[in-house]
Every structure is written in C-alpha cells, then in structure tokens.
Amino acid sequence: MASQEIETLTSALSRLPGLGPRSARRAVLWLIKRRETSLVQLLDALAAVRGTLVECGTCGNVDTSDPCGICADPRRDSRALCVVEDVADLWALDRARLFAGRYHVLGGRLSALEGIRPEDLSIGPLIERVRAGGIDEVVLAMNATLEGQTTAHYIAERLEGLPVRITQLAHGLPVGGELDYLDEGTLAQALRARRPVG
C-alpha cells in the first residue's frame, strides 16, 4: 500500500499521453530511487517550463517568446506557410530542417466523431494570415488520417480564390501515419514531393 503522496504523483503521471497506471508507477519508483539527481533535474525542468513557455500569437507554436523564434527569424521565408495539426507536428517538421518557411498550428483536426468544428480550430486566423498577403504557398501538412485529409480539403476550399498556391504532402505517407511518429527521411520525402491540391 503506497502513501497518499505517491498515489497522487502516480495518478498525475498516468494521465500523460502514452503512460498508463503501470508505467506511471514504475516512473515514480525510478524517480524516488534517484531523488537527488533525476528528480531534481525533472523538477527544475518543469519549473522552467512553467515560468517561461508561451503560445505564439502568430502561429500557435510553443516557445519562450511571443512571437516565437521561428516567426521572429528573418532568415525564414515568409512567403511559404506550412499548416500543421499540432505543435508536435511543427517540431517534427522543423527537426527535419527541410522547410525554410513559417508555420501555422491548427490545434487539432476536424472530427465529426469528437464534435470538433472549424471554429474550434485556428482556421479563421489562418485565412486572415493568408488574406493579409505576402504568402505565395500554403503547404497543407495534415496527418495521413481520414480526419487529417478532411481538414486539408476543408482548408483548401476556404482558401479558394485567394492568390496563393496550395500544396499538400505527397502520398507515400503511410495511411493513418501521424507526422510526429515518422522518421525524418520519410518526412523529407513527403515534403519534397509535395503536390498541388485539387
């Protein structure tokens, strides 16, 4: 029978994506055994994140400044905009260092099943960004899932009539593939072979 404190910590950790109660309990035991080293490091890292991270008001990235490092970087090509579902996708693409433009994070994907509608995502601000001008190409980098593709089609329709080229990641992404889980070679291939929508 574990103490109340350990139960509370275990239950908090078990809510993290990818961790269930069993792995959370193992993580807690692991941390307790290393409380002078790993636990202290984890606490410091969590405190730093809590104190400094903000959401970029332009693209939705999470960074230590607003606008984020990518939006503020003058070496980035402001004429190319890559639209992704989540911040994790932005980070995956950016780790691959293939896209030199800027990003727009939707904050999810359309889902009839989960009741996620266009107004629940950052689609309105995306249209505004494109409408403001200065953007030549919008790359729709949705996941290769049914909902990701539905979202891409919806956005392509909304952008119709605006003076911008709309492309999307090449097929060859594994069906059901989430960008975040792809290796950089596959991502690079999909980005390089991107094709016009429609």
Ligand SMILES: [Zn+2]
């Ligand atoms: Zn940004």
